Amino acid sequence: MAMSKRRAKGAAPEAATLPGPEELLKYYREMLLIRRFEEKAGQMYGMGLIGGFCHLYIGQEAVVVGIQNALRPGDSIITSYRDHGHMLACQMDPKGVMAELTGRRGGYSKGKGGSMHMFSREKKFFGGHGIVGAQVPIGTGLAFAHKYAKDDGIAVCYMGDGAVNQGQVYESFNMAALWHLPVLYIIENNKYAMGTAQTRSSAGELYMRGSAYGIPGRQVNGMDVLEVRGAADEAVAHVRGGQGPMILEMKTYRYRGHSMSDPAKYRTKEEVNKMRSESDPIDHLKTMLLEKSYTDEDALKAIDREVKQVVTEAAEFATQSPEPDPSELWTDVLVDA
Ligand SMILES: Cc1ncc(C[n+]2csc(CCOP(=O)(O)OP(=O)(O)O)c2C)c(N)n1
Ligand SMILES: [Mg+2]
Numbered sequence: 001m002a003m004s005k006r007r008a009k010g011a012a013p014e015a016a017t018l019p020g021p022e023e024l025l026k027y028y029r030e031m032l033l034i035r036r037f038e039e040k041a042g043q044m045y046g047m048g049l050i051g052g053f054c055h056l057y058i059g060q061e062a063v064v065v066g067i068q069n070a071l072r073p074g075d076s077i078i079t080s081y082r083d084h085g086h087m088l089a090c091q092m093d094p095k096g097v098m099a100e101l102t103g104r105r106g107g108y109s110k111g112k113g114g115s116m117h118m119f120s121r122e123k124k125f126f127g128g129h130g131i132v133g134a135q136v137p138i139g140t141g142l143a144f145a146h147k148y149a150k151d152d153g154i155a156v157c158y159m160g161d162g163a164v165n166q167g168q169v170y171e172s173f174n175m176a177a178l179w180h181l182p183v184l185y186i187i188e189n190n191k192y193a194m195g196t197a198q199t200r201s202s203a204g205e206l207y208m209r210g211s212a213y214g215i216p217g218r219q220v221n222g223m224d225v226l227e228v229r230g231a232a233d234e235a236v237a238h239v240r241g242g243q244g245p246m247i248l249e250m251k252t253y254r255y256r257g258h259s260m261s262d263p264a265k266y267r268t269k270e271e272v273n274k275m276r277s278e279s280d281p282i283d284h285l286k287t288m289l290l291e292k293s294y295t296d297e298d299a300l301k302a303i304d305r306e307v308k309q310v311v312t313e314a315a316e317f318a319t320q321s322p323e324p325d326p327s328e329l330w331t332d333v334l335v336d337a
Helices: 021-046 061-068 084-089 094-101 135-149 167-178 225-240 269-279 281-291 297-320 326-330
Strands: 076-078 155-160 183-189 217-221 246-251
Touching (some): 021 094, 021 225, 061 183, 061 225, 061 281, 076 135, 094 297, 135 183
Parallel strands (some): 076 155, 217 246
16 A cells, blocks of 8 residues: 555545556656756856746656656646756756856756756647746647647646636636636645745635636645546546546645745755755655565665766766857747647
């Protein structure tokens, strides 16, 4: 059974069967890759190698890894500006993501998009959106496209706890429910929208925000990748089965500031340290893997080394790739009809 010390209320039933060791080690590696990648991005930002906005995902890794592993190739994904973890969980190339952060030619948007504006048609990753909530109508449109094409795909649309107060979210919920669109809305409730605590900005329970439209919602412990995976399996079956949209609210936490320029004065160090020491998703899975003798310290260290190597190579690529040619200013401006 999926396990958790902190099972959130209204949570989906736990996964009926625990994924096998191989699958669990995959989740461990994917979460660790996001963690190390983001730490490196933070360092490179500090060194002036990355400019502009940069919002790190550290602490929230279990959400995207649990959800993405419940999907099929061909499903569409869209999210906000806190997006590097989503790209990596979609199996986009860490080199191309890091090179986009440094604004280089080898980046996913040829160095012209930066942290918040990367896309991969191949992985069906549709961004990367800087306007809070803007991805929700677009994600709903992606779901419409799946339904129209009858390709059996679904759209997964991630948003923050702050984004749920945007009007366009409810216009989207209305259409998605009315037309039974295959869309799974994931609310990543990391407790803060910039410096505003969720309790100061948002009335009621976020997983119930679709109830007026008949959209079912559940609250899940987003710090436990197995609970996320279990809830995702059920929600994906609902959505893919033609029963219309669904909402999962993930209770999660970001360890870093809102963006690299946030001094994070709105919360105490003790609060952050408590979450890190008691609820870290990677430590939690590591403990479980060792307790169940699914692996040993040496095998985990080997994964650590391999992940560090991937991140080092991504950083090298991102600093060695040339800057875009100035002529690139005139490309990709308009879409060919
Ligand atoms: C329409 C709009 N209003 C305000 C902003 C400024 N802004 C950027 S992020 C943010 C907070 C969003 O918080 P949340 O949805 O909880 O996502 P998180 O950053 O926690 O992942 C705000 C207000 C914006 N980008 N777009
Ligand atoms: Mg938030």
